[in-house]
Amino acid sequence: MIIALGSDHAGLPLKQVLLATLEAGGHTVLDSGTFGEASVDYPDFAHAVAAKVVAGEARFGVLVCGTGIGMALAANRHPELRAVVLHNSTEARLTRAHNDANIACFGSRMVGVEVALDALAAFLATPYEGGRHDRRLQKLSPEKVFLA
Numbered sequence: 001m002i003i004a005l006g007s008d009h010a011g012l013p014l015k016q017v018l019l020a021t022l023e024a025g026g027h028t029v030l031d032s033g034t035f036g037e038a039s040v041d042y043p044d045f046a047h048a049v050a051a052k053v054v055a056g057e058a059r060f061g062v063l064v065c066g067t068g069i070g071m072a073l074a075a076n077r078h079p080e081l082r083a084v085v086l087h088n089s090t091e092a093r094l095t096r097a098h099n100d101a102n103i104a105c106f107g108s109r110m111v112g113v114e115v116a117l118d119a120l121a122a123f124l125a126t127p128y129e130g131g132r133h134d135r136r137l138q139k140l141s142p143e144k145v146f147l148a
């Protein structure tokens with residue numbers, strides 16, 4: 001699987017672990033940075049990863065910042081994307097199954113490395129269930145909601 005990866009300075013240490021684990025698992029990782037400890041702006045990296053997923057260059061995106069929240073906010077500005085902040089493998093499994101999430105965001109100041117690795121493994125392994133969830137995903141776009 002091809003996975004786009006990015007972080008800001010706060011997320012860099014966790015990003016490095018995720019990168020090594022993904023590559024050890026046989027995935028191809030497109031790393032958009034950041035590559036150093038200097039303070040940077042998380043939206044720059046969120047949009048770089050988002051662009052790769054939107055273009056079909058990567059199947060999923062993985063983003064890491066201090067909370068995961070800023071990354072998710074930025075990635076979700078792309079209408080094609082569903083970015084989620086993950087704190088455990090249950091969230092990861094259910095958001096793939098029900099929300100067809102395609103960007104996993106982690107807060108390096110919020111979750112431990114093992115928890116993040118378990119969540120990422122569940123995220124990548126879980127298929128979208130489709131069915132009734134298709135209609136709900138359509139309705140994520142406000143213009144697709146018609147109230148009686």
Ligand code: RB5
Nearest residue numbers: 010065066067069070071
């Ligand atoms: C950086 O200090 C921090 O604001 C950033 O990593 C992230 O948590 C923003 O949402």
